[in-house]
Each structure stands twice: as structure tokens, then as C-alpha cells.
Amino acid sequence: MWHASSLRHWPEHGVTRMCDNHEKPVSAEAFADALKAGVLQFRQSVFPARKALFEELAKAQNPDALFLTCADSRVVPALITQTGPGQLFVERNPGNLVPLYSEQAVGVSASIEYAVAVLKVKHVVICGHTDCGVVKALLHPEKVADLPAVARWTGFGAQARRRLLEEHPHAPEEEQLRILTELNVLNQIDNLSTHPSVRKALEERRLAIHGWVYHIDSGEVRAYSADTGRFEVWPDA
Numbered sequence: 001m002w003h004a005s006s007l008r009h010w011p012e013h014g015v016t017r018m019c020d021n022h023e024k025p026v027s028a029e030a031f032a033d034a035l036k037a038g039v040l041q042f043r044q045s046v047f048p049a050r051k052a053l054f055e056e057l058a059k060a061q062n063p064d065a066l067f068l069t070c071a072d073s074r075v076v077p078a079l080i081t082q083t084g085p086g087q088l089f090v091e092r093n094p095g096n097l098v099p100l101y102s103e104q105a106v107g108v109s110a111s112i113e114y115a116v117a118v119l120k121v122k123h124v125v126i127c128g129h130t131d132c133g134v135v136k137a138l139l140h141p142e143k144v145a146d147l148p149a150v151a152r153w154t155g156f157g158a159q160a161r162r163r164l165l166e167e168h169p170h171a172p173e174e175e176q177l178r179i180l181t182e183l184n185v186l187n188q189i190d191n192l193s194t195h196p197s198v199r200k201a202l203e204e205r206r207l208a209i210h211g212w213v214y215h216i217d218s219g220e221v222r223a224y225s226a227d228t229g230r231f232e233v234w235p236d237a
């Protein structure tokens with residue numbers, strides 16, 4: 001299991017400027033103004049306070065982990081892990097899916113290869129989340145039948161769906177979604193092992209792979225435990 005104590009914590013406020021006002025901006029102009037204010041605040045306040053770190057990072061990156069998660073706006077890797085610039089190499093896509101390895105150029109595969117073979121990250125975290133639109137589409141493929149690109153993409157989670165329907169065919173919808181979210185993470189860990197760079201790193205015992213589900217409503221991370229075969233609140237303190 002990943003020991004969080006090994007992380008170099010980003011101080012004080014977390015890496016992300018939190019806005020207490022959750023109301024959506026009323027117009028595109030208002031959001032543009034908010035973006036402008038944020039960029040300005042970063043340049044004038046945040047950057048100068050950590051100038052030495054950014055100057056160091058300008059020369060090279062040496063991240064500790066590849067963090068592969070959903071593109072969902074509510075999942076903010078640096079926020080939920082309280083990590084800072086240079087620590088996570090992040091790959092995001094709808095549903096935190098890992099395509100099976102093939103010779104065809106796929107962005108996700110390139111990220112994995114670069115992070116594992118070149119940057120030599122020591123950890124890969126596959127992080128799913130609650131209320132995921134892709135997991136819902138996996139459960140109800142008929143709803144995306146007229147979206148061919150989405151339907152093809154969700155095919156990389158087909159193994160999770162098969163397992164759900166075999167093992168929990170009559171569970172209530174909400175329970176099926178929870179289980180499928182977890183099975184999807186395990187499915188992607190399986191898919192990850194089809195990538196030669198990952199297989200090599202595992203053989204050389206220099207890579208640990210972690211399966212997480214981030215719960216938006218509670219702020220909890222539940223991590224897969226090989227000991228119990230379940231996703232459990234992590235860390236347990």
C-alpha cells in the first residue's frame with residue numbers, strides 16, 4: 001500500500017484555490033473574469049511564494065506516481081491527495097479507462113509508457129469516482145447506442161460489466177453502480193498489465209499499482225485491498 005507519509009506535502013492551502021462560492025457564474029463573461037482573477041492571483045501571490053520550487057521544476061520533472069483518473073470536473077487529483085506541482089503525472093479520460101495495449105497510437109497508452117518507462121514512476125493509481133457518467137453508460141449501454149465513439153470507448157470496461165451481471169444480476173440499481181464503479185477500476189488494472197512497459201516494471205519489482213474510488217459526497221478514498229478483496233476506506237486512521 002502507498003504510504004502517504006512519503007509524499008512531499010503542498011503547504012497551507014492545498015494546491016488548488018478553493019472558491020467558497022459554489023454558485024455557477026451567471027454568464028460566460030463572469031467565468032472568464034473568474035479565470036482571469038485566478039491566473040492573476042497565481043502569478044502575483046502563489047508563484048512568488050514558491051519561486052524556488054518552480055525554478056527547480058522548470059528544469060525537469062520527477063513525479064512519484066502516474067495518477068489515472070476520470071475527466072470529471074469534481075475529481076481534482078492534487079486536491080484529494082494534497083500534492084503539489086511535480087508530484088503526480090496525471091492522465092485523465094472519461095471513465096478512467098485503460099485501453100488494451102495495441103500497436104495503434106492511443107494517447108492513454110503513450111502516457112502510461114512515458115510515465116512508467118521514461119519517468120520511472122513508482123506508483124500507478126487508477127482512481128474511479130462515485131456518480132461517474134461512464135459507469136452509468138456501462139450499466140446502460142442502450143442509452144449511448146447512438147453515440148458510437150462513446151460506445152466504443154466504454155468497451156474497455158466490458159469485462160467489469162460482464163462480471164457485475166454474472167455476480168450481482170438482481171442488485172438494486174444504486175448498489176450495481178457502486179459495485180460496477182469498483183469492478184471498473186479492477187478491470188482497468190487488468191488492462192494496464194497488457195502494456196509491455198508496465199509488465200516489465202512489475203517484473204523488475206519497481207512498480208506498485210493501486211485501485212481507488214473517490215467518494216464525492218464524503219471525501220473518502222476507498223482503496224482496493226488484495227487481502228480482503230474489497231475496497232476499504234484508506235487510510236483507515
Ligand SMILES: [Zn+2]
Pocket residue numbers: 070071072094095096129131132133134135
Ligand atoms: Zn467519471
